[in-house]
Amino acid sequence: MQSTPLVPYARLPRAYHGHHVAGSTVDAFGRAHWLLSEREPQGHEPYDAVVVTVDGTGHTTTDLSSVESRFSKFDALPDGGFVVANSRSPRDEERQVQVFDTLGRESWNFRVGDAIEHLLVDESGALWVGYFDEGIFGDPLSAPGLRRWSVHGEALWTYDWRATGEISDCYALNVHGTDAWACTYHLFALLEVRSGPGTTVAHRNTIRGATALAVHGDRIAFLDHARLITAELTGGEVQRLDARGLTRPDGSPIGRRRVVSRGPRIYVQAEPRTEWAVLDISG
Structure with missing residues (x-):
């Protein structure tokens, strides 16, 4: 099978590699x-953390105080603040999601439900949350x-299963602008969500098991483990075109990984989580 290498994107400054x-x-x-954090958090005590932000001009840091999360879902807000959430949440845990301002101070906290699989902030500052099965079948939120x-x-906005079918597990979530795309178990339809009118369209899809996806016009790419599947959206249906391997920039296997899907x-x-690489289907 042919392979496509990822392209290097961003690197954590070496001074922070021991964190x-x-x-x-x-x-x-x-x-x-x-x-x-300086070391892996233990127990249930809040801890102090630092956010290192890398863009095309260099890096900046923001100190956060009294972070509660042990299994963090984490994203940045448009105003320079941050959101940190615990993926697992008993129903009485009100501080599951912590919102920090630009100075690193907690400004808000609330609960969005148990078993967060994906948390992505859109360009307006809203939080898109996709859940896995233990929460879907165990928590009303x-x-x-x-x-x-x-x-x-x-x-x-809340997904309405009556129009396009139930979600048992949100496998993949892509947030671009203020809209979203999702690939979900068990029907695996490709869901297109337009936040403005609040409409959802389900495109027929036979590609199963993808944990990340990229969308550019009618072009789509799915990441299923280390396999990259390209497809085209035609007449409300996903048409598979090609499958190939996806590797690190140096051609080696990816192994365990974290993925974020943003538009194309x-x-x-x-591992060891000090670098981000990217696949871009818009070129």
Whole structure:
């Protein structure tokens, strides 16, 4: 099988390589962020963290105080603040999502439901949250499978399964502008969500198991483990075109990884989580 190498995108400055990586992401504007602590948090005590942000001009840091999350979902807000969320949340845990301002102070906290698989902030500052099965079948807030929340914890949009089928697990989520695309279990339809009118369109899809996707016009790419599947959206149906391997920039296997899907790009972070690489289908 032929392979496509990723392209290097962003690198954590070497001075921070000894820190524990509690979370990392690429935001709606293409900036890479690392949520770091001096050591891996233990127990349930809050800890201090630093966010290192890397863009095309260099890097900046933001100190966060009293971070609660142990299994962090993490993203940046358009105003320079940050969102840190615990992926697992008992129903009485009100501080599951913490919003930090530009000075690193907690300004808001709320709960969005158990079993967060994906948390992506869009260009307006709203939070798109996709859930996995333990939350969908065990927590009323998570039950729809996909929701959009305000930065103050208000539900802005909730997926309605009656129109396009139930979500049992949100495998892949792509947020671009203020809209989203998702690939979900068990029907694996490709869901297109337009936030403005609040409409959802389900495109027929036979490609199963993708954990990341890129969309550019009618062109689509799915990442299924280390396999890259290209496709075309035609007449409301996803038509498979090609399959090939996806490797690190040096051609080696990716291995364990973190992925972020933003429009035509899939960002991939492999161990030891100090670098981001990218696949861009818009070229």
